[in-house]
Amino acid sequence: MNPSRAIVFEQVEKNFGSLKVLRGISGYVDRGEVFAVIGSSGCGKSTLLRCLNRLETIDRGEIIINDLNLSHVHLSSKQLRQLRSQVGMVFQQFNLFPHLSVLDNLTLAPQQVLGQSRSQSQERARFYLNQVGLADKAEVYPEQLSGGQKQRVAIARSLCMEPKVMLFDEPTSALDPELVGEVLEVMQNLAENGMTMVVVTHEIQFAREVAHRVMFLDQGRVAESGVAREVLRNPQSDRLRTFLSRMRQGAAMDD
Numbered sequence: 001m002n003p004s005r006a007i008v009f010e011q012v013e014k015n016f017g018s019l020k021v022l023r024g025i026s027g028y029v030d031r032g033e034v035f036a037v038i039g040s041s042g043c044g045k046s047t048l049l050r051c052l053n054r055l056e057t058i059d060r061g062e063i064i065i066n067d068l069n070l071s072h073v074h075l076s077s078k079q080l081r082q083l084r085s086q087v088g089m090v091f092q093q094f095n096l097f098p099h100l101s102v103l104d105n106l107t108l109a110p111q112q113v114l115g116q117s118r119s120q121s122q123e124r125a126r127f128y129l130n131q132v133g134l135a136d137k138a139e140v141y142p143e144q145l146s147g148g149q150k151q152r153v154a155i156a157r158s159l160c161m162e163p164k165v166m167l168f169d170e171p172t173s174a175l176d177p178e179l180v181g182e183v184l185e186v187m188q189n190l191a192e193n194g195m196t197m198v199v200v201t202h203e204i205q206f207a208r209e210v211a212h213r214v215m216f217l218d219q220g221r222v223a224e225s226g227v228a229r230e231v232l233r234n235p236q237s238d239r240l241r242t243f244l245s246r247m248r249q250g251a252a253m254d255d
């Protein structure tokens with residue numbers, strides 16, 4: 001594997017029964033790169049992300065992340081722990097534990113997975129809460145937070161594991177429009193600090209301005225990919241032109 005590559009996926013196929021969701025998808029993500037994945041609902045974006053984090057196994061092909069081959073049907077518990085410690089994932093719906101304070105949400109995995117002490121994990125948690133602008137929310141509970149604040153806590157929780165790669169599955173889709181900006185700002189800061197990121201998103205402006213490269217999926221296949229600014233400003237396929245036009249219309253209606 002090329003040492004500059006953080007992620008490589010080759011001819012990945014994923015089926016759910018007779019439904020073919022991923023149809024031979026190939027690509028790579030370099031270390032320190034922001035890689036955006038776009039496409040209509042149902043095109044396979046989130047499934048690809050879940051395969052990269054081994055939340056779904058693949059039917060054919062190969063996925064390698066930081067030299068760990070995820071293509072095998074069975075991974076050892078040690079390999080899964082290695083993956084979970086190196087790859088963080090931020091979901092659409094936050095997935096915070098409602099009965100735990102923000103601080104306890106952030107310290108749980110470092111203590112249980114990394115074996116950190118309570119004081120060590122709390123120090124790290126407070127550091128990352130400060131990084132996402134929520135240093136004053138350590139002792140509150142998720143129900144006391146706005147949607148944007150919950151998502152920023154979810155990002156801080158992933159950062160507490162000090163991952164080498166961050167996966168974002170449409171992290172702003174569940175947010176009210178006025179809260180989207182605060183989450184995108186945190187993600188942009190991560191990008192500027194060199195975090196390797198794969199972002200499934202409908203935020204085309206974010207993809208164009210922050211991502212290094214973009215992949216457009218259509219019906220489980222790669223329809224177009226390349227340098228984000230070039231692809232999104234001058235799409236070569238009719239399908240991508242139509243998709244971007246619809247996204248612009250939707251954004252105009254939201255305004």
